[in-house]
Amino acid sequence: MTFFGALGTAVQGITAQATAIGHISDNVANASTIGYKQVNTLFGDLVNNKVIGDSKIIDSNKHMGVTATADFGNRRQGTIIRDGSNTTSIAVNGAGFIPVSRATGVDALTREPSGFEDTTYYTRLGDFRMESSNRLVNSAGFYLQAVTAQPGQTVNLDTATPGDFVVDTRPIAAVPTSTVGYSINLPATALAGKEIVTGIGVIDAESNEQNFQLIWTKTGNNTWDLNINTTQATPNNFGPITYTFNNGVLATAVTADPNATIADGANGAIWVDVAVDYGSGSQTIRLDMGSNGVVDPTELPSLTQYAGEDREASNISINQNGLRGGEFKYVSFEDDGRIMYNYENGRSAIGGVIMLANFREPDRLERLDGTVFTESTASGEVVFGRPTSGTNGVGGFITGALEQSTVDIAEQMTRLMVAQQAYSMNGQVISAADTMLSRAVDMKR
Structure with a gap:
């Protein structure tokens, strides 16, 4: 040389x-x-x-x-540290990247994104916050892309492609009560005239809780009358419905009330249908008392007449399927990628799903400012998969956490x-x- x-x-x-x-x-x-x-x-x-x-x-x-x-x-896994203060912090555990987009500009009046680039970016920076446009943005200014869930719509996540995601902050609608599940063991040794009162609040179409009271009165040996009291509705009372028992199980059920439709247990089912109007239109509620001939009185729901302690009813259980409406409270993530809307009444609903992006050669992705990557010829094309499902080689999420620098x-x-x-x-x-x-x-x- x-x-x-x-x-x-x-x-x-x-x-x-x-x-x-x-x-x-x-x-x-x-x-x-x-x-x-x-x-x-x-x-x-x-x-x-x-x-x-x-x-x-x-x-x-x-x-x-x-x-x-x-x-x-890019394949190297960073240490994951909990960030419990933020319900929309998320860390990738394993292979994969979170798809995000970048705004083309900001509206001068609303300070909201005026549009988005056509390019999809990929990141592991998961410190998302909801901004005024109801979009989720991380600290580098990139917006979360996800699969949006529409009410009543089925989405195939194996083929779905994430896109622009906007949090729906509208109130969640009420679900009027349609079924009241009811179990009770009436005391066989009770004296005639014995009265047993139970009840539950049901939900009407306007999200209000209304009275639904069940009043049992013993009228004779093995015979009970049931009256359903709906004081705030029209009509406000149904019954009496007369139930006769034999060896602890229902033998017959009859009623003279034309507003109550019953199943007497002859074909197994025991129920009462009543149509009520709490001021927001007719609403049919079924009082479901399970199947006749239940051997175990603790099986729910059920209607039986066995000897009870102190001649009182036992094994009482009552529930209803109505849900009150509520105002939007906050958005959160689940480990399986679900984006949850949470409401002030304690209800929650799925708003969307975060997918994970994977590449044949993730180390060959093109790096850009803001801890993001873009697809390159050397990296191969993006393949989306469901977190924690094992599909398309992606990893999973840990919510309320952030992946630290490697x-x-x-x-x-x-x-x-x-x-x-x-x-x-x-x-x-x-x-x-x-x-x-x-x-x-x-x-x-």
């Missing part, structure tokens, strides 16, 4: 080490950046080959050198010392070659 070859190789060495120091600098600067992936440096030697016939040999008269290229560790400061300091020494030694080579060249020139004088 000539003097000039040595100089060229040393210059390449300095350039390569400067590149490595640049990568180390980026890593150290982003040691606290959520979702950041450490960049390492790969060094490769350069050999000038000389072709002689069909063979390739090293020409010792030509200098060799070194190259430095970035090694992106940078190890101690490791970076060690790499920096090595790079500094290598940089210095390459400088020494240049100085030595320069001195030798100067002396060679002086010898000719």
